[in-house]
Amino acid sequence: MFGERLFRARAASGLSMKELALLAGVSANMIKKYEHNESMPGSAVLLKMSRALGVRNEYFFRPTTVELKEVEYRKRSNLSKKALTRIHADIINQVERWMELAALWPCFPVPAFSAPLFSTQRLTHYDDVEKVAECLRQQWCLGSQPIASLIDLLERQGILVIVTQADHAEKFDGCQAKVNGMPVIVISGKWPGDRQRFTLAHELGHLVLHHRLADNLDEEKACHRFAGAFLLPASTMRQRLGARRHALEVRELYLLKQEAGLSMMACIYRAADLGIISDQTRQKLFMLFSASHWRTLEPGEAYPAESTTLFSQLVFRGLGEGILSESKAAELLGISLSQFHRTRKLESPDVDSYQ
Ligand SMILES: [Zn+2]
Structure with a gap:
């Protein structure tokens, strides 16, 4: 038990056995023995290791109960194995902290997530996805207002959101998993807020739409549509931009992004999906964004990162x-x-x- 926890804390910190050994004043071989439960450190070494790894002594003696199941990465990521181990360890540590808090309550004040029920059970068109997003907004009493903190909203609905800072190479694309039956969505703390929000809403889409799409619909595409519709309802889009437009000003997209926390690129997609602009106008805007290198970094002030209380x-x-x-x-x-x-x-x- 001790060995497994030491390994996880070390993986989360990114330290090699040799580096930790130096900080703890023992040999690398000794660290290996600790991790294989072949030896136990004395209290002085334990203290040094805790400091080096940024954990408290108690951390090493908690019983391990958390296991991530059904882990699904959002894209095929090109993360190194070491980076992935590090992120995975960080996720488990954070989930464990939540589980420990939950276990202290006689009755935990956050409900378990249950996929909402809708009148249309089988979705056959992407426009149906739009209706599901609207319906969910209603069920969660959101009206058509912008969502201030999406993490808070999801967590209060029983979805655990983990923000990992362990993504040092900035190649992590987010993932979804289950812990004791509870859905967990992981995003990176290094992303701008609009990207975090889109990923969260997209993953919420998977939870809500899974097994409900007709064969002719692509789940990824449906979840993209859901994310846009959930963050920026059609009624708000039409109110801000009008029902039909020949062109859109970049500044209009920027204002929408700042209001709803949806990227300017996603707003363009959304305007085309809703028939506000033609495919030709969308193409023109895409070309402008590519030529200006705005696809990688959008102009203007970034949307603030998500936080949770x-x-x-x-x-x-x-x-x-x-x-x-x-x-x-x-x-x-x-x-x-x-x-x-x-x-x-x-x-x-x-x-x-x-x-
Ligand atoms: Zn997806």
Whole structure:
């Protein structure tokens, strides 16, 4: 048990056995023995390893219960095996933190996710996908307003969202998995907000549309359509741009992006899907975006990255209700007890939002 946890913490930190050995003052061979459960470190070495790996001592002694199942990557990614191991370890560590928090509650105040029911059970056209997105917005009481934090919204509906910072090569494309039957969506903390939001909405599309599409519909395409429709409803699009247009100004797309958190490119697709612009106009806009190198980096200010407060909120709620102790709260938030005391009195930098 100890060995597996040490390996995972080391993988998440990106340190090699040799590097950790140097920091802990032991040989690389000894680290290998620890990881194979052939030897146990003394308390001094344990302390040094905890510091080097950025975890608390308690981390090594939690029982491992979390296993990611049905992991599906969004695209065939060209990540190295080492980078993938690192991201995977980070995901497990974060999921574990959530599971530990949930297990402390007699009745966890977040409901389990259940795929919503719609009147049209079998979707035969991409326009049906549009209706499903609208219907879900209604069921979740979102009206046609922009969604401020998509992570918060999904987490409150029982979908666990993990934002990994372990994507150092910036090649990770997001993935979806299941933990104890709960859906988990993973995005990168290195992406701009509009890309994070599109990936989240796309993965939500998979959860909602899976097994409900007729054979003539491509699930990837349907999920793209769902993502656009969920983030920026057709009614808002038509209200802002009009029902039929001959051309679109780049600034209009920029304003839409800032309002809804949907990229300008996705707004162009959306305008064409809704028949607001012709395919020819769409092509012209694409050409402009390519020629200006805006496909890789859109002009203007980037849309801010997503953040979430649910985890921290539940930690403090649990603390207030006596469900967890101060030291457990500090451990779950990954900070020292003294830092926690300052945070509790609002004297320390913000730990509420994880980005
Ligand atoms: Zn997909």
